[in-house]
Amino acid sequence: MKKTKEKVNAAIIIIGNEILSGRTQDVNVVSISLWLNELGVQLEEVRVIPDIENSIIRTINEVRKKFKYVFTTGGIGPTHDDITSQSIAKAFNMKYGYHKEAYAILEKYYGKEKFSPGRKKMAMMPTKASLILNPSSGAPGFILDNVYCLPGVPSILKSMLGGLKNKIKGGKKILSKTISVNTVESEIAKSLEYVQRKFKTVDIGSYPFFRLGKIGVSIVIRSSDKKKIDDCYKEIVSFLKNKKIDIIGKR
Amino acid sequence: MKKTKEKVNAAIIIIGNEILSGRTQDVNVVSISLWLNELGVQLEEVRVIPDIENSIIRTINEVRKKFKYVFTTGGIGPTHDDITSQSIAKAFNMKYGYHKEAYAILEKYYGKEKFSPGRKKMAMMPTKASLILNPSSGAPGFILDNVYCLPGVPSILKSMLGGLKNKIKGGKKILSKTISVNTVESEIAKSLEYVQRKFKTVDIGSYPFFRLGKIGVSIVIRSSDKKKIDDCYKEIVSFLKNKKIDIIGKR
Numbered sequence: 001m002k003k004t005k006e007k008v009n010a011a012i013i014i015i016g017n018e019i020l021s022g023r024t025q026d027v028n029v030v031s032i033s034l035w036l037n038e039l040g041v042q043l044e045e046v047r048v049i050p051d052i053e054n055s056i057i058r059t060i061n062e063v064r065k066k067f068k069y070v071f072t073t074g075g076i077g078p079t080h081d082d083i084t085s086q087s088i089a090k091a092f093n094m095k096y097g098y099h100k101e102a103y104a105i106l107e108k109y110y111g112k113e114k115f116s117p118g119r120k121k122m123a124m125m126p127t128k129a130s131l132i133l134n135p136s137s138g139a140p141g142f143i144l145d146n147v148y149c150l151p152g153v154p155s156i157l158k159s160m161l162g163g164l165k166n167k168i169k170g171g172k173k174i175l176s177k178t179i180s181v182n183t184v185e186s187e188i189a190k191s192l193e194y195v196q197r198k199f200k201t202v203d204i205g206s207y208p209f210f211r212l213g214k215i216g217v218s219i220v221i222r223s224s225d226k227k228k229i230d231d232c233y234k235e236i237v238s239f240l241k242n243k244k245i246d247i248i249g250k251r
Numbered sequence: 252m253k254k255t256k257e258k259v260n261a262a263i264i265i266i267g268n269e270i271l272s273g274r275t276q277d278v279n280v281v282s283i284s285l286w287l288n289e290l291g292v293q294l295e296e297v298r299v300i301p302d303i304e305n306s307i308i309r310t311i312n313e314v315r316k317k318f319k320y321v322f323t324t325g326g327i328g329p330t331h332d333d334i335t336s337q338s339i340a341k342a343f344n345m346k347y348g349y350h351k352e353a354y355a356i357l358e359k360y361y362g363k364e365k366f367s368p369g370r371k372k373m374a375m376m377p378t379k380a381s382l383i384l385n386p387s388s389g390a391p392g393f394i395l396d397n398v399y400c401l402p403g404v405p406s407i408l409k410s411m412l413g414g415l416k417n418k419i420k421g422g423k424k425i426l427s428k429t430i431s432v433n434t435v436e437s438e439i440a441k442s443l444e445y446v447q448r449k450f451k452t453v454d455i456g457s458y459p460f461f462r463l464g465k466i467g468v469s470i471v472i473r474s475s476d477k478k479k480i481d482d483c484y485k486e487i488v489s490f491l492k493n494k495k496i497d498i499i500g501k502r
Contacts, residue, residue: 186369
């Protein structure tokens with residue numbers, strides 16, 4: 001990955017003991033990353049950290065200085081182990097308490113009768129945060145400066161990304177092409193390296209796969225410059241033909 | 252998570268643009284974490300970083316000082332984008348070149364005739380590293396100090412963990428119990444918080460789920476102290492009964 005002027009970057013901080021313990025398989029990185037690709041934002045780092053206040057504060061304050069956008073997932077629910085909101089308020093030295101707008105949204109969502117103390121906790125966050133609306137289950141996420149706090153439940157997180165689109169200013173959209181071939185990596189390593197040297201600003205990745213008993217390699221070309229991808233693609237296809245290597249898929 | 256004297260911790264560094272781009276769903280964190288649980292090692296942080304030499308060097312040198320064990324995944328194959336071995340050699344200020352033992356293993360695996368330059372690259376690593384044997388596909392991983400370098404392909408990685416067992420000195424095994432209930436988090440938040448305050452050295456996590464159209468919560472109790480888990484478990488089951496909340500699963 002080469003730095004270019006147009007590049008806008010991002011990091012994700014996954015807050016959750018359940019990911020670290022191996023109990024839960026994270027799927028949010030893929031969702032957020034694919035959505036960021038569309039917006040022209042390049043995900044450059046992910047961290048998974050435990051539900052410990054100091055870890056959250058330290059990580060947030062380190063990462064938010066390094067990246068244009070930071071997304072956190074997890075820890076904004078109603079239980080004692082949901083400490084993201086209060087920790088982020090501390091990281092920003094901001095007041096933590098009932099957020100008026102969030103309170104009103106949740107009171108309306110549950111109805112006054114059923115708006116229990118547990119549910120009220122979900123209206124507690126840095127009081128000056130802007131909200132990220134939640135079309136699935138009421139409880140909003142929030143934005144402080146360049147930090148976007150989202151829930152951990154994958155379906156809810158996904159439903160909230162749509163409403164965020166206009167708040168993210170991406171660069172050029174990152175495009176990619178994939179060529180899948182019926183060979184092993186060592187057979188194409190040298191030629192691929194040659195092409196990578198020629199196209200310095202294009203990312204060429206090589207990924208072996210084992211599917212249905214077949215061994216193969218996917219060659220992935222990524223760049224925000226369509227012409228460069230196309231040229232690079234042609235060059236790769238050409239050396240594959242010379243080597244008589246079967247192309248089994250393109251997209 | 253409270254610090255205890257017996258606790259042995261670890262971090263994982265996933266090296267790979269394909270994870271950051273959303274192209275590939277990581278599954279290695281779950282594999283390594285569950286294996287570490289068995290050994291009494293607690294995974295405390297994960298980082299996903301790109302295939303950029305400086306990122307790898309900086310991250311390795313930061314993380315290896317903070318954690319007892321560090322596992323890296325990815326970037327030790329034969330192609331130009333596999334730069335983990337050389338970057339780690341640089342991080343440790345060690346010579347990078349053909350590793351005698353690795354070279355011999357790979358030459359035997361492929362046979363002299365088929366031991367191409369691409370394949371030979373997989374024998375290049377910090378020359379003084381100890382090897383992690385690979386029962387699936389020949390190419391070994393390696394160990395430098397507290398850093399364990401594994402491949403990114405999930406099935407190969409898994410096959411290599413077995414041989415590592417004796418090299419990891421864990422603490423007490425981390426045990427867990429899970430109670431799944433037919434309710435929403437806000438209904439149990441207060442009681443759970445009360446139990447967590449009573450059992451300060453036990454981790455109690457609360458995770459909502461949406462399965463087959465049913466909403467529920469999994470309560471996960473984790474500790475290396477079996478008695479404390481059992482006592483905590485009883486206390487949670489007791490308040491659930493008082494609240495007339497259905498327990499739909501235990502394990």
